[in-house]
Amino acid sequence: MGRSATKVFTQPADIARLEHWVTELAVNARVRVHCGHTAPQEGVVTVTPTVQVFQDGDGNEGLNGIVKLESIQRPDWDGAIWLGDITGIEHLDSTTFGSSKA
Template sequence: MGRSAERVYTSPSDIAQLEKWVDELAVNAAVRIVKHDGATVEGVVSVTPTVQLFLDPNDQEGMNGVVRLIDRNRPDWDGLVWLGDIRDIQHLDSVRMGSSKA
């Protein structure tokens, strides 16, 4: 994946939102993620994500992160979702850190 991202975030409120998503995405949690474009993705969180420093296409530094979801019915599926693309997280099981409504 490298250290480049389509979008990076620098404002304190945007970074706080990214960190909120990290709190929602505990390892082994079954989730449905709703993205800003309306697409949904379902899977199990394989590793708790972290907010990290990336460069956007204009070499601007900022924060973002990715969560990797797995789906045992699709073992070859690459379930990467950028934290900055998330609009909402719905928990499909009891492994959760909080509740989200952005």
């Protein structure tokens, strides 16, 4: 994955938002992730994401993270979504944080 991100976050409110998304993305949860103006991505969370330190293109250090999804309908597809790009999460099953973690 490297340590480069298109966007990094340093403000407490932004970091709290990233940490909130982590609590919504338990491993094996089936979710639909919304990211602003792009089409929602639907899949199963392969690993509970973590908030980590990255650098943006200008060398600024801050926090972000990635959630990786796999698709049941498209076995050859997997997606990586930046936590900082997420605007909403819909749970499509009953798996929530604490139910199944890895």
